[in-house]
Amino acid sequence: MGAAVIGARSAWAVRENAPAGLGILDAIGVIRHLTPHESLAVEGDAADRFHLVMSGVVAAYKATADGRRQIIAFHFPGDPVCLSTAGTVYDHSAEAVGHVTVCSVSRTRVREYTKQVPSLRHGLLDAVRREMAAAHERLLWLGRKTALERLACFLLECASRVGEPQGNGHQVVPLPMNQQEIGDYLGLASETVSRTLTELGRDGTIEVLRPFSGVVIRDMQRLEATTDEGTLQPAAGP
Amino acid sequence: MGAAVIGARSAWAVRENAPAGLGILDAIGVIRHLTPHESLAVEGDAADRFHLVMSGVVAAYKATADGRRQIIAFHFPGDPVCLSTAGTVYDHSAEAVGHVTVCSVSRTRVREYTKQVPSLRHGLLDAVRREMAAAHERLLWLGRKTALERLACFLLECASRVGEPQGNGHQVVPLPMNQQEIGDYLGLASETVSRTLTELGRDGTIEVLRPFSGVVIRDMQRLEATTDEGTLQPAAGP
């Protein structure tokens, strides 16, 4: 019941955050609690349900036969999970990063519900399109950006999702995923993530929280600049 | 008028190829002919229309401030272009690769039409989801695959779209885009594309058509194997 109350509270919070029209889905879904690394979906399994993140972070990923892994997206509270699956099977896997609460809805249930609430379908389409735009952005990161640029992009993305402004212009960005997972998201080795975070910390752009649990953005301007010219000399004039 | 006839013929061909329910859109669209590199959409512009490729190939791409470019997708005949845009502006650009015929439809027109043909909305959602799955696949390529693996994946993808089986097991794959564009799609330099194609040709997996206009897949099995273990030794036994 404690869990139920928490679930209900999260539901309300999400209802306001969620993409237009999607929040109502928690009304017909089931609250579920996941432990770290617990699986929500496995690539190739029958795609019978999708989910709405209530608290915590879910990683959607694909893997190669020899164990390399690429995280497709981190889903924060309010985000749909596995919504974009086209056919009858999941095209990617999804698992909890840390402890997670989700609201799970069966696809048949959504289909029925759509008949009663036609606007829902537009909400679904819009949510998938939003995910699509994010995927496009990440293709640019992975195909054409340096490690430093990717990290800067990543931190700014997380800041826009879960950043807590501090009044003094700084912004605290809690990161529940570990550096290996960040690497799997950015197409980098975890060692490179560590080195690059250290580098951003050394020049004062960010402060890395120890033990690693997030960062504080100290110089937003410089971080935004790093987004696109990671190789630019710090003191390079015109 | 000659053009109109060609347009109409293409329309029929596409109507059969197009994703479920989308083909009918050519009925309310306008046929348009594009010359090489002619622009269909520019990132940031008002997203007022989308398109259906009738013939030729369209490249959807994003670029950084300093000129690096990442091609998000190559759209073949039957594919929708700019369908996935979420907001009021395009999240990516699109241009013709070679000569292209498209069918352009305004978004307002689609909205009206959707009221008459409700199933269309499901077709749209499904088409976007299909694109999403393709984008996920490419994130894995860019984040975690070697140049050799990416090329193999790319050739197999093109083969499944436009490959012409030759009876002897070989498959002719015409490629209208140049090697720079393939590089921009795979996150590689054009020199790397050239070298890697040569390598695949040297070991007999493919034959590169000269002057470059496509490849012939000579050993499908080996190409599929290269997809996932590009670094595996050719003669490595257990």
Add this chain to the structure above:
DNA sequence: CGACTGCTTGAGTCTGCTCAATAAAGGTGG
């Protein structure tokens, strides 16, 4: 209080990039 997991840091290697020179095709205009 150990064992474990995750992070840091170093050394060396390698894949793929950059820069550059050459060659081959295709297009243009005389």
Add this chain to the structure above:
DNA sequence: CCACCTTTATTGAGCAGACTCAAGCAGTCG
């Protein structure tokens, strides 16, 4: 039809960003 010019592809040499392998160090949790 041919000479010229531009664009695209090939190939080499050298470089560098990021990876791998490895050791050491917290911090956490039984």
